[in-house]
Amino acid sequence: MRLALLALGLVLLIGGATAAELAGPGWRIDPGDRLRPAGVVNGWTLLRDTHAPAEAEDYGLLLLRVQRPVPPAARAGHLGATLRHLRPFRFGALPKAERIRHGGLPAAVLETSGFSAGTGAALMVRAMAVYAPERSFLLIAAAPSAEWPALREALVRALASSHPTGGRR
Secondary structure, X not given: OHHHHHHHHXXXXXXXXXXXXXHOOOEXXXXXXXXXXXXXEOOEEEEEEOOOOOOOOOOOXXXXXXXXXXXXXXXXXXXXXXXXXXXXXXXXXXXXXXXXXXXXEEXXXXXXXXXXXXXXXXXXXXXXXXXXXXXEEEEEEEEEOXXXXXXXXXXHHHHHHOEEOOOOO
């Protein structure tokens, strides 16, 4: 536990680091001026809204996780299934993810409303899964519904800036 707290403290001290440095090699993202790296929790890199009060329970954020590769046959429905199993969020019926190409790779994206599992507050979520041969990348942008109109552009811009930094595609 002490080691985890020390590691988190070090991450917070290097607050000027890019999300790519926090997430590890292979992926780059530009957080812009509205998001700042806030740490790594359970393998998820967290970028937090710079305008949110420190004590806020719900705030705009972007989560990034590098995962195992998803075989092409398993990609249909993968993003929705992943969202349904994330503990911080609760969703009703999810829309079908749109298949796109992102950074030269196949990807899926969807935008939907949901709720914070912790507070029950209404949220908007935009999620993207990017499928590379050796790994996949899951990016989730979320914000309280009341804040979504002010944050959406910054979150979508951060998602659009994300790209693989090398290796096979």
